[in-house]
Structures are given as C-alpha cells and as structure tokens.
Amino acid sequence: MDLDAARSRISKVDRQVVDLLNERARLSLNVGAAKRQSLKEQGVCTKPEVYVPGQEKQVFERVRGFNQGPLSGESISAIYREIMSASISLQSEVSVGYLGPPGTFSHQAAMKRFGDSLAYVPYTRIEDVITAAAKEEVTYGLVPIENSTFGIVVQTLDAFVGQPSVKIRAEVHLPVTQSLLSRYQLSAIRKVYSHPQAFGQSHTWLDVHLPNVTRVEVSSTAKAAELAASETYAAAICSEVCASLYQLDVVATNVTTSSDNTTRFFVLGQSSDKQTGDDKTLLMFTVDHREPGALCSALNVFAKFKINQTAINSRPSRQRQWHYMFFVEVIGHALDDNVSSALAEIKTYCLDLVVLGSYPRQFY
Numbered sequence: 001m002d003l004d005a006a007r008s009r010i011s012k013v014d015r016q017v018v019d020l021l022n023e024r025a026r027l028s029l030n031v032g033a034a035k036r037q038s039l040k041e042q043g044v045c046t047k048p049e050v051y052v053p054g055q056e057k058q059v060f061e062r063v064r065g066f067n068q069g070p071l072s073g074e075s076i077s078a079i080y081r082e083i084m085s086a087s088i089s090l091q092s093e094v095s096v097g098y099l100g101p102p103g104t105f106s107h108q109a110a111m112k113r114f115g116d117s118l119a120y121v122p123y124t125r126i127e128d129v130i131t132a133a134a135k136e137e138v139t140y141g142l143v144p145i146e147n148s149t150f151g152i153v154v155q156t157l158d159a160f161v162g163q164p165s166v167k168i169r170a171e172v173h174l175p176v177t178q179s180l181l182s183r184y185q186l187s188a189i190r191k192v193y194s195h196p197q198a199f200g201q202s203h204t205w206l207d208v209h210l211p212n213v214t215r216v217e218v219s220s221t222a223k224a225a226e227l228a229a230s231e232t233y234a235a236a237i238c239s240e241v242c243a244s245l246y247q248l249d250v251v252a253t254n255v256t257t258s259s260d261n262t263t264r265f266f267v268l269g270q271s272s273d274k275q276t277g278d279d280k281t282l283l284m285f286t287v288d289h290r291e292p293g294a295l296c297s298a299l300n301v302f303a304k305f306k307i308n309q310t311a312i313n314s315r316p317s318r319q320r321q322w323h324y325m326f327f328v329e330v331i332g333h334a335l336d337d338n339v340s341s342a343l344a345e346i347k348t349y350c351l352d353l354v355v356l357g358s359y360p361r362q363f364y
C-alpha cells in the first residue's frame, strides 16, 4: 500500500474509532444513570462512586486479553487509561487532591491512575490531602504510603489516626527515579533541598558527590525544585519532570540508591470498592498492653484464619504515652468470609480497630 492509500485508510479507521469511542461514552453515561437510580431505590442520598477500581481492573484485563498486536499491552493500557479518564469525567466532575506543588511523584502517580481528563488539586502537606478527601473537598485524595528503599511514610500513617473515617479505594505503584536539579554545576552547589523520603532514597549518592553540602528537608520534592530555582547555589533532589516545570537543569540523573526504587500510593475516598477476589485490606488498631501477649494474640488470629499479612507498622498512639497504633495489611477483602470472621475475633484483643479500607491488588 502506498503512502496516500495508507493515510486514506487511517482517516476512515479514525472515523470508526471516534464513533466507537462515543458509543462507549454514551454507555458510560448510562452506567452513571444506573448507579444513581440504584442508590435512589436504596434510599441512599450520597453521590455514586464514579471511580471503580475493581471494574477498571476487569476492563484492563479484558482489553489486554483482546489485544492481538502489533500494539503492546502497555500501549493498550495507556490508551484505555485515557478512555476511562474521559468516561469518569463524563459521569461526574471529579477532582483528585495530591501532595503538591505540580511535579511531585504523588502528582505523577495521580496522573498515572486517573489520566488527563480530571482536575488535580495540590496540597502543601500529606495530612491536608487526607483531610480534604475525608471532608469531600476533593472527590479523591492520593497519598504515598511506602517506598521500597526508604520504607513507610509516617506522615500518612499519623494522618490516618486523625481521619479514621477516610477509606482506601485503590493502590498505585510508581517506579521512582530521583535526580539532582539545579541552575548551577555540581561544584558550585552549597545547599540541597528535598523531602526526607527522597533524601533517604539518595543519601549514598549525596554522601559521595556532595558530602559537605547542607541538606534542607522541605514538604515535597517539587517544593524543593521551586526553592532551588529561586536561590543561588541551591539544588533539589526531585523528579526530572521538575526541570521544565521550574526552569532547572538536570545536573545528575538517577541518584537513587536502589535501581528498582518504587513508591506505593493509596487512593482515598468515602468508601472502599466491592470484592474482586484479589484484594488487600489495611487495619489500624491498638491493643491493651496490660494484657500480656495482646499483640501476639491479635496477630495469631490471622494465622488461625489462614490470612497472609503483607505489612506491619506501628506509630505512637498520641493519646496514651508509650501506647501504639498498629497498622497491619492483609491479603483479602474485609467482606471476605475469613477476613470478616478474623476481624470479629481480633476485636476482642483490641481497644479499638478501624478498617481503613480494602482495595484491589495493584494490577497495571
């Protein structure tokens, strides 16, 4: 086929693609109307959940299964990410809060999960994102929970203690590459700004290349870029996307200690999604320390019901000195028979127990 003939065929296919996209969009509007009708019939006056991670999981698996190539599975997912983003925005006005300013890894994780058609709202602190999601100032909030190199994000766990009503709806994994950005060359840099997590992921490189330079912790990596852009002899450890956003040069690329450095984020909303058959659940509880072995007894319940734990963390309870909030993540949905039976039994060992949410295991 010659060039003109191939372009003319593409133009005909484009027309069919656009018609099919609009047919899908009309069906999505029907889905939105059906959700509203169903809530009305149940006498519930809340807005329907427009982002349904379990359903998205099925759509992604299905379309990747249909794919015969030459498009890669990743290309199909990227195209469908935008189709679903448009579909969500047709059904309702959706906003997503994240730790700003623009250019943070939280911003990138939010875009990766929700695409281009939604509104993104930056907040200065992680706790502000969680409060905004709890108070429905935004439809969803996205917060980092842990990094594969530096570990748990304590600000997120501490903020859950203050906002136990917020519910985890989904998890997002984002590969993270930290870089050194500045308006100056390496030898001229006197001060480096970054978030404590980013310093934790790149301290080995900093110890070797900038050993005597002051490290200043700030609220986010993009805030660090903003400050580095406004000061003499300053630099930031942040994402390379901040170079164009804040008019900085990339002085050193990939200063991260671990090559497969990944951060896991939670999408927060008013409720969790229904079971998908491959879910995780995060619990927050305190145990009575006057009871010997109370934590051990609580954790033993998971073994009894054959429930795998994927993470355990603790933070000071802040209400009683030397008492702790435990955060345990398990495989399964809170509505699964074994998990709900385990929760009923664990309650007998806990002073309080909150299910922070159940969410499909990361899938794309």
Ligand SMILES: O=C(O)C(=O)C[C@]1(C(=O)O)C=C[C@@H](O)C=C1
Pocket (backbone or CB within 6 Å): 028, 031, 032, 050, 051, 052, 053, 055, 056, 059, 083, 084, 087, 088, 091
């Ligand atoms: O099935 C739904 O609940 C929809 O809202 C439709 C749809 C889609 O376009 O396929 C859109 C958004 C949801 O996150 C999941 C799926």
